[in-house]
Amino acid sequence: MADHPEPRITLHSLSSRVRILVGETVIADTCNALELCEKGYPPRRYLPRSDVEMAKLSVSHTVTHCPFKGDSTYYSLPDLPDIAWSYDHPIKEMQAIAGRLAFDADKVTLEME
Incomplete structure (x- = not known):
């Protein structure tokens, strides 16, 4: 039987409600998050844009590249740069x-119920 190495990244749907707050302001609220687990990093929850207050965010100038995911775009609040990426x-x-x-x-x- 061949050994199968653990994948670098795993994705799975969450059944939990996920809320993102800045102070007391809710920025996102969803029951449709995906959890991405990548070796060497904490789990990340990816939320659909339809459940994020996109009007409160602006695209920042930050762009990064991950060889395992691709190029990302970052988003900011007026007083909080690069709080999210996509x-x-x-x-x-x-x-x-x-x-x-x-x-x-x-x-x-981040709150999870």
Whole structure:
């Protein structure tokens, strides 16, 4: 029997409600999050844009590249830069996160029920 190495990234749907807050302001609220687990990083929850207050966010100048996900675009609040990111055109294996946003856990409060 061949050994199968653990994948670098795993994705699965969450059955929990996920809320993102900045202070007491709710920025996102969903029951349709995906959890992405990547070796060496804490789990990230990717939320559909339809459940994020996109009108409160602006696109920042920050862009990063991940060889395992693709190029990301970052989003900011007026007083809080780069609080979220999105892979609008991820690599083929990561299409499930296309257009979803993940939030920086050091800059927001994440609640799960």
